[in-house]
Amino acid sequence: MASSRNKKANDNHISHYVLDELLVEQAASAIYLAKNTKTDDAVFLVTLQPEAARATDLSERFQRRAETISQLAHDTLLPLQDFGVDGKRPFAVMPYHTGQFLSEKLDDTPPPPENTTDKAEIVAALELVKKLALGLSVAHPTGLIHHDLRPENIFVDDAGNPYLLDLVVPPVPPVVSQLDEEQSRELDYQSPEQKAGKALSGRSNVFSLGILIYRLLAGRQPALPVSEWDIFEQKRGAREVPLNQVRSDLALATYSLVQNSIWQREWSRYETINAQVQAIEEAIAAELAPPPPPPPIWLRLLNRLRQPQIRRFIVPAIVLIFLLLLAMMVIRGRGNRAQNTTPSPEAINLPAAVELTAVPETDEALITNSPTSTATETQEDEVLPPTEEVETPTSLPSPTAVPATPTDPPLSATATTTSTPTETPTLEPTETSCVxxxxxxxxxxxxxxxxxxxxxxxxxxxxxxxxxxxxxxxxxxxxxxxxxxxxxxxxxTDTPVPSDPSDPGTTAVPPGNTPQPPAPTSGPSTPTVPPEPTP
Incomplete structure (x- = not known):
C-alpha cells in the first residue's frame, strides 16, 4: 500500500477542520494534514474513506477505539484532541509534529554498509522499533491491535521519535489479488494470518515489527527465493532469505530477534509484545558490547560458503567429488578381488600333498614271547572304513609261549607259520604318542x-x-x-589255560568262539599248527 502526498489545497471540511493535505491514503482510511478553524493550529486528522464509512459497524468500531485511545498515555501514542462523527464519517484529531513518515525517510537513506564497525546506526534502528513496541505493549492489553503496521503509517518527528497515527482505525479484511501475491518477491508487513482473513492478535504486530527490523538493518524487506528449485520455497509457508546471509556484521542476539519475530507459524513467534521488547533490549546490549575476537578461519570460510551466490556452485562440486570418490572405491575393490583370485608363483610350484600311511607298531613282547608271528602285508592305497570289522583267517597261536634260547632245537618243518595278507586300515599320523x-x-x-x-x-x-x-x-x-x-x-565260565610262571607277560587265552586247540604237553614242545580253515 503506497503512501502519497497531495499538496493541493481543497475546501473539504470535516466538522470544523479543513483538510489541507492528504498524507496517507489507504483502502479504508486516510490521514490528512488539517487546520483547526477555531484555533488555526495544524493537526493530524484520521478518518474513514466515504465508501468504508457507509458500513455502520466499521464506523462504530472506529468510535470505540477512539474512546479507548483517549484514555491511554504513551509517548508513541499521540493524545486525541478531538474525535467524533461528521455526518457518517468518523474522525480523530491529534496534535501535529514536524517530521516525515518513516517510508519517506527510508527512501532518502542509502542502504546500510556491510561489515561496519560503527554500531550507532544499528542501535538507532533497534531503539526506534523498541519505542513502537513499548507503545503497542500499552495498547494490546486493551484489545487494540494495529491493523496495518508499516513504515507508511509510522510518523517520525525531527527528534527521531516515532508515532502511531492510525491506531484508531479498526482492522479490515485485506484486499490482495492473487496476481500481486504471486509476483511479490518480498515478505509483506502484514502477517500470514491477516492475509488469510483471520482475527489479529498481538503476535500479528510482532511479525510486522520483525519485518520492520529486517528492513532497517538490511536495507530491504526479506527477499523470497527467486528460483523455483530453491529449497526454501513453499506454497503454504514461504521462507525468507535469513538476515545473516544478507548482513554478517550483526550480533547473534539480533539475528535471533529477527528470526523469532517473523516465523510464518503464529505460535512460533514471541508470545507477547513484551517478550519481543525484552529480546530487542538484549540485541541492543549485544551490539553495544565490545567486539568479540575474530572468528577462526574455518568459521569465516563456512559463513562464506553459506552465501547464496557461492552455494549454488559449492553443492554441485561436492556432489561431483563424492561421485569421483565412490568410483575410485569401486575400481579399487575390483582390483583387490582380481589380485586375490590370481594364484601366486609359490602356490603354482607347490608339490602335491603326499598321503602318509601309518604302520602299526610291532609289539616287542609278542615277538619275544610268542613262538609264532603273524606277518601282515599292508596294502597301500587301500583304506578300510573304521566301522567295518575285518575277519582274516590266520594261524592260531600256541596257547603256551616258549622263550627262545640258543640251546633250543631247530623247529620242524611243520612248525612254519602261515602268513596271510591282512588288510590294515590307513591311520593318520599323530604328533602325540599314547602309552x-x-x-x-x-x-x-x-x-x-x-x-x-x-x-x-x-x-x-x-x-x-x-x-x-x-x-x-x-x-x-x-x-x-x-x-x-x-x-x-x-x-x-571257560577254564583258562595256565600261563608259564616264568613269563609274566603271558596270560591265559580263552577259547572264545573258535575251536579249542589241544592241551599242551609238559615241557618244551613244538607248537602244533591246526589246519587252515577254509574261507
Whole structure:
C-alpha cells in the first residue's frame, strides 16, 4: 500500500477542520494534514474513506477505539484532541509534529554498509522499533491491535521519535489479488494470518515489527527465493532469505530477534509484545558490547560458503567429488578381488600333498614271547572304513609261549607259520604318542580270530570307548595275535589255560568262539599248527 502526498489545497471540511493535505491514503482510511478553524493550529486528522464509512459497524468500531485511545498515555501514542462523527464519517484529531513518515525517510537513506564497525546506526534502528513496541505493549492489553503496521503509517518527528497515527482505525479484511501475491518477491508487513482473513492478535504486530527490523538493518524487506528449485520455497509457508546471509556484521542476539519475530507459524513467534521488547533490549546490549575476537578461519570460510551466490556452485562440486570418490572405491575393490583370485608363483610350484600311511607298531613282547608271528602285508592305497570289522583267517597261536634260547632245537618243518595278507586300515599320523595305562586288576589278552571290541566289551562288562582309551586304540579294528588289556578274561565260565610262571607277560587265552586247540604237553614242545580253515 503506497503512501502519497497531495499538496493541493481543497475546501473539504470535516466538522470544523479543513483538510489541507492528504498524507496517507489507504483502502479504508486516510490521514490528512488539517487546520483547526477555531484555533488555526495544524493537526493530524484520521478518518474513514466515504465508501468504508457507509458500513455502520466499521464506523462504530472506529468510535470505540477512539474512546479507548483517549484514555491511554504513551509517548508513541499521540493524545486525541478531538474525535467524533461528521455526518457518517468518523474522525480523530491529534496534535501535529514536524517530521516525515518513516517510508519517506527510508527512501532518502542509502542502504546500510556491510561489515561496519560503527554500531550507532544499528542501535538507532533497534531503539526506534523498541519505542513502537513499548507503545503497542500499552495498547494490546486493551484489545487494540494495529491493523496495518508499516513504515507508511509510522510518523517520525525531527527528534527521531516515532508515532502511531492510525491506531484508531479498526482492522479490515485485506484486499490482495492473487496476481500481486504471486509476483511479490518480498515478505509483506502484514502477517500470514491477516492475509488469510483471520482475527489479529498481538503476535500479528510482532511479525510486522520483525519485518520492520529486517528492513532497517538490511536495507530491504526479506527477499523470497527467486528460483523455483530453491529449497526454501513453499506454497503454504514461504521462507525468507535469513538476515545473516544478507548482513554478517550483526550480533547473534539480533539475528535471533529477527528470526523469532517473523516465523510464518503464529505460535512460533514471541508470545507477547513484551517478550519481543525484552529480546530487542538484549540485541541492543549485544551490539553495544565490545567486539568479540575474530572468528577462526574455518568459521569465516563456512559463513562464506553459506552465501547464496557461492552455494549454488559449492553443492554441485561436492556432489561431483563424492561421485569421483565412490568410483575410485569401486575400481579399487575390483582390483583387490582380481589380485586375490590370481594364484601366486609359490602356490603354482607347490608339490602335491603326499598321503602318509601309518604302520602299526610291532609289539616287542609278542615277538619275544610268542613262538609264532603273524606277518601282515599292508596294502597301500587301500583304506578300510573304521566301522567295518575285518575277519582274516590266520594261524592260531600256541596257547603256551616258549622263550627262545640258543640251546633250543631247530623247529620242524611243520612248525612254519602261515602268513596271510591282512588288510590294515590307513591311520593318520599323530604328533602325540599314547602309552597304554591299564587300571588295577586288568590283564593282558591275545586277540583270537573273530574277536571284536564290541564282543569283548560285552563279555567284560565295559564299553568300547573305555577299551580304546586304555589300550590307545584309534580304531575298532583288531588283528589276530594283538595284545590288549581287559578288565577280566572273556567268557569267565571257560577254564583258562595256565600261563608259564616264568613269563609274566603271558596270560591265559580263552577259547572264545573258535575251536579249542589241544592241551599242551609238559615241557618244551613244538607248537602244533591246526589246519587252515577254509574261507
Amino acid at each position: 597304554p595305562s591299564p587300571p588295577f586288576g586288568w590283564v593282558r589278552y591275545t586277540i583270537q580270530a573273530n574277536d571284536s571290541l564290541s564282543a569283548l566289551s560285552q563279555a567284560t562288562g565295559t564299553t568300547v570307548a573305555r577299551l580304546q582309551d586304555v589300550n590307545c586304540l584309534d580304531t575298532i579294528l583288531l588283528s589276530v595275535g594283538q595284545l590288549i588289556w581287559l578288565p577280566t578274561s572273556p567268557n569267565p
